[in-house]
Amino acid sequence: MTAIDLQQAAPTARGGRISGHRILFHVTAVLVAAIFLVPLIWVTLASFRPTAVSMQPPIPPWPGDNATFENYIRLENFGQSILHYTANSAIVAIGTAALTVAVALLAGYGFSRFRFPFKPLAFILILSTIMIPFQSILTPLFLLLANLGLQNSLFGLILVYTTLQLPFSVFMMKNAFDSVPQEIEEAARIDGIKGMRLLWQVMVPLVLPGMVTSGLFAFLNAWNEFLAALVLLSDQDKFTLPVLMTAVRSGRYGAIDWGAVQAGVTVMMIPCLILFLILQRSYIRGLTAGAVK
Amino acid sequence: MALQDIGNRQTAGVTLRRLHKSFGAVEVLKDISLTIEPGEFVVFVGPSGCGKSTLLRLIAGLEEVSAGDVFIGDTDVTEKDPSDRGIAMVFQTYALYPHLSVAQNMGFGLKAAGRPKPEIAQKVNDAAAVLQLTDYLDRKPGQLSGGQRQRVAIGRAIVRNPDVFLFDEPLSNLDAELRVGMRLEIARLHRELGITMIYVTHDQTEAMTLADKIVVLRAGRVEQVGAPADLYEDPDNMFVAGFIGSPAMNFFPAMMGNGGQIELGGSRIPAPVLSNPPAPGTPLTLGLRPERYQIRTDGPAPHGLTFQVEFTEYLGSSSYCYGTIGDGLACTLELPNGFRPRRHDVISLGLDSQNMRIFDQSGLRIR
Numbered sequence: 001m002t003a004i005d006l007q008q009a010a011p012t013a014r015g016g017r018i019s020g021h022r023i024l025f026h027v028t029a030v031l032v033a034a035i036f037l038v039p040l041i042w043v044t045l046a047s048f049r050p051t052a053v054s055m056q057p058p059i060p061p062w063p064g065d066n067a068t069f070e071n072y073i074r075l076e077n078f079g080q081s082i083l084h085y086t087a088n089s090a091i092v093a094i095g096t097a098a099l100t101v102a103v104a105l106l107a108g109y110g111f112s113r114f115r116f117p118f119k120p121l122a123f124i125l126i127l128s129t130i131m132i133p134f135q136s137i138l139t140p141l142f143l144l145l146a147n148l149g150l151q152n153s154l155f156g157l158i159l160v161y162t163t164l165q166l167p168f169s170v171f172m173m174k175n176a177f178d179s180v181p182q183e184i185e186e187a188a189r190i191d192g193i194k195g196m197r198l199l200w201q202v203m204v205p206l207v208l209p210g211m212v213t214s215g216l217f218a219f220l221n222a223w224n225e226f227l228a229a230l231v232l233l234s235d236q237d238k239f240t241l242p243v244l245m246t247a248v249r250s251g252r253y254g255a256i257d258w259g260a261v262q263a264g265v266t267v268m269m270i271p272c273l274i275l276f277l278i279l280q281r282s283y284i285r286g287l288t289a290g291a292v293k
Numbered sequence: 294m295a296l297q298d299i300g301n302r303q304t305a306g307v308t309l310r311r312l313h314k315s316f317g318a319v320e321v322l323k324d325i326s327l328t329i330e331p332g333e334f335v336v337f338v339g340p341s342g343c344g345k346s347t348l349l350r351l352i353a354g355l356e357e358v359s360a361g362d363v364f365i366g367d368t369d370v371t372e373k374d375p376s377d378r379g380i381a382m383v384f385q386t387y388a389l390y391p392h393l394s395v396a397q398n399m400g401f402g403l404k405a406a407g408r409p410k411p412e413i414a415q416k417v418n419d420a421a422a423v424l425q426l427t428d429y430l431d432r433k434p435g436q437l438s439g440g441q442r443q444r445v446a447i448g449r450a451i452v453r454n455p456d457v458f459l460f461d462e463p464l465s466n467l468d469a470e471l472r473v474g475m476r477l478e479i480a481r482l483h484r485e486l487g488i489t490m491i492y493v494t495h496d497q498t499e500a501m502t503l504a505d506k507i508v509v510l511r512a513g514r515v516e517q518v519g520a521p522a523d524l525y526e527d528p529d530n531m532f533v534a535g536f537i538g539s540p541a542m543n544f545f546p547a548m549m550g551n552g553g554q555i556e557l558g559g560s561r562i563p564a565p566v567l568s569n570p571p572a573p574g575t576p577l578t579l580g581l582r583p584e585r586y587q588i589r590t591d592g593p594a595p596h597g598l599t600f601q602v603e604f605t606e607y608l609g610s611s612s613y614c615y616g617t618i619g620d621g622l623a624c625t626l627e628l629p630n631g632f633r634p635r636r637h638d639v640i641s642l643g644l645d646s647q648n649m650r651i652f653d654q655s656g657l658r659i660r
Contacts, residue, residue: 183388186355191402191453192376201405205392 040269047071047262071259075267078248078260079236082267088154089223089240090271095158096222097215100165104214105207107166108173109199113185123174130167138231145232152234160232161222169214176210177203212282220272241268304488305366305379305456306331307352312361314347321347323513325361329491329506334483337493338500338536339510345493346461348510352491353382353459365457376402378457381450385462387442389434389449396421396430399449420448424478440471447482458483460492464499476502497537501525509533531578531656540583540613540625542650547579555579555651558619560598565646567659577659580650583613584627589641600624600640605633618642 048067076082110116111123134141141160142151150156180203188194188202204211226242233239239247241264248260307329314322322344329335337345350356352363354375363371370378389398397404399420400413421427424444434442443463450458460479464472480503483490494500500507501521509516509524509532517529521537528534534542547557549571555564557579564570571577598618605628606613614626614634626642634640651659 181386181388183384183386184390186353186375187382187384187388187390187449188401189355190353190375190380190382191449192374192405193401194374194376197405202390205390 043262043265043269047259047266049259051257051259071263072267074257074260075248075263078244079239082244082264084237085239085241085244086267086271088238089242089268092154092157092161092229092240093219093222095154096161096165097219099158099162100169100218101211101215103162103166104169104173105199105204105211107170108175108177108207108210109203111170111174112177126167126170134164135227138228141228142231151232152238154238157229157232157240158222160228161218161225164228165214165218165221169218172214172217173207173210176207180206209282212279216275216279219275223268223272304331306333306489307457307491308362308364309348309352310362310364312348312351312363313359314344314351314356315359321513322351325513325515327508327515327518329489331366331489332487334480334490334492334503334505335508336500336504336506337491337508337510338495338497339516340536341495342512343510344513345495345510349382349459349461349491349493352457353380354378355382379455380457380459381453381455382459382461383443383446383450383463385465387434387446387466389442389445391434394431394433395426395437395445395448398434398445399452402449402453416452416454417448420451423451424448439467440475443467443475444478447479451482451486455488458486458488458490460490462494463492464494464496472499479503497539501537507537509536528580528650529658531580531652531658534580534650534652534658538582540627543581543583543624544652545579545581545618545622545624547577549573549575549577555649557598558622560619562598562644563646565649565651567651569659571653571659576654578652578654578656580652581624581644582648583625585645585648586626587643587645588632589643598642598644600626600642602634602636602638602640604636607633 048069048071050066050068050070079085107126111119145151145156145160148156150159184202184206185198188198193201224242225240226246229240229243230246233243236247245261245264245268248264249256307327309325309327312322312325313320325348337348339345347356351358352365354370354373358371361371362369365378365380375382390401393401396414396417399417403413403416417430418427421430424447426441426444426448429437429441429445434445437445443466446463463479464475467475476499479490479492483503492499492503504521506518507521507524508518511532517524517533519527524533524537528537531544535544545557547555549564550556550561551573553564553570554561555577600614600618601616602614603616604614606615610630612628612633614628616624616626618624626640628634653659
């Protein structure tokens with residue numbers, strides 16, 4: 001047996017190994033991506049088609065054949081301008097996100113760092129409200145808001161959405177605070193920072209990914225929420241976009257105006273996409289925070 | 294820029310008076326009284342869970358005292374906030390603010406105290422120069438190595454201009470080589486700043502090399518306080534004797550014999566001079582440091598022991614030899630350079646009675 005010659009003229013060239021696994025992996029990934037993307041593409045393409053063909057399968061005809069903005073024009077001419085309803089939705093979604101983050105920040109900090117009686121019980125109670133389907137409490141919620149004079153108001157809707165969003169957000173923020181080492185807080189105490197300043201100057205920058213994540217969730221849920229908005233809002237000029245969709249849907253003689261709906265859905269997607277693209281780095285960091293040291 | 298100019302402040306001593314600390318029903322510190330002189334370097338050392346870090350945190354004010362008093366200088370600080378105690382602390386995990394640059398980290402305390410910007414910049418630059426961090430002032434902690442991060446943490450402490458410097462296992466997260474370097478750095482800082490330093494470690498080498506005074510803790514009690522050499526040469530009990538020194542002291546079960554002799558594994562060896570010798574027949578423990586013996590080449594020693602080699606660890610300048618004496622009692626010896634016995638070799642040992650330490654059955658030293 002001969003020993004292996006360690007001083008060969010040139011090292012053996014090693015190409016990348018193309019295995020069946022890798023091909024299978026890519027094919028699967030493309031298929032999964034397609035499953036998610038096709039409905040979005042369908043909606044977007046259909047929104048540019050004349051009403052007559054808007055219900056046909058998406059491909060063909062391409063909208064290029066007879067592309068039209070008439071769906072968007074109809075959407076714009078429905079009630080107030082589409083910008084007005086977008087503003088309604090934006091007020092509700094941004095308000096919900098801001099209020100949720102503010103409350104969840106304080107609650108998460110409290111649950112993570114302070115000792116108080118019945119803390120585990122209180123936390124479990126908050127979490128357990130996730131298990132209540134909110135549709136089942138819609139009637140009492142409506143009555144409650146009516147008594148407070150908050151029915152048919154965007155602020156009332158913000159309060160409802162925030163309440164629904166809080167359990168998850170408090171959980172999220174508690175985890176975010178738990179993953180901040182105790183020593184950083186102690187170092188800050190030695191540096192003479194305490195109370196709200198400690199929270200604001202030291203802790204908030206460290207839990208920012210968690211805040212972004214819970215804010216984003218609150219925003220998207222509020223932006224898309226339909227049932228509570230439908231029940232609580234009665235004036236047409238208070239409608240949010242999802243409620244508007246049901247209103248524009250009804251065309252002449254009981255027909256359904258799919259074109260306008262698809263135009264509306266396309267408009268609704270845009271802010272979500274932009275927001276998500278801007279914040280996705282923080283969002284992913286927030287979701288995995290504390291998962292590994 | 295000399296270090297003294299940064300630390301131009303009267304350093305203070307620390308006095309602990311009858312300190313107790315309980316977490317719920319668990320008493321982690323029991324009646325600790327201790328005086329630390331101004332400018333002293335004191336090391337708290339002990340095994341995990343002995344309460345050394347808790348004691349440091351009580352001095353820092355990060356934990357509340359259950360009973361007793363903490364004085365820094367002449368001031369009772371027991372009820373004061375950490376920031377009002379004139380202390381600075383360096384943590385094992387560095388505890389830097391990850392979102393701030395090195396300069397902002399170091400100046401954070403001064404900024405929080407509302408000091409003018411030029412003063413902060415001046416102090417941060419001075420401390421950075423001392424710690425060779427000037428080139429890194431704009432970096433974030435995440436871009437620094439472990440040793441650099443720990444230097445930033447020390448810099449943050451220096452900038453606070455404290456009366457007392459507290460270190461909580463500052464070198465534990467560093468690799469062996471950096472640890473030696475940082476150890477020298479901390480010793481230099483102490484020499485040049487002249488500030489009282491209290492240092493917690495479980496590493497007895499750090500304790501021996503750095504300390505003016507070592508406080509050995511076990512299970513929430515102070516076992517012994519003294520200079521490193523005093524603890525090494527004159528331990529109060531078996532715990533201190535076994536904890537201080539590496540490799541650890543050998544302990545052999547023995548018995549007080551007649552005529553000032555000790556019976557050890559079938560041999561009789563002369564006992565050290567004891568002021569209060571136990572009665573013959575009393576069981577006791579004989580302690581012997583691994584390097585305190587002579588190798589006899591002139592045959593079996595009249596008052597010595599034979600050591601049978603089992604295993605040798607070569608360390609370059611010396612080697613550690615594990616084996617047995619007498620009737621199979623485990624024993625470790627530190628062998629001089631060049632002496633390389635083989636397995637099952639038998640070495641004759643000569644023992645000097647003044648190098649023996651005698652402990653009673655409860656582990657207390659008999660002097």
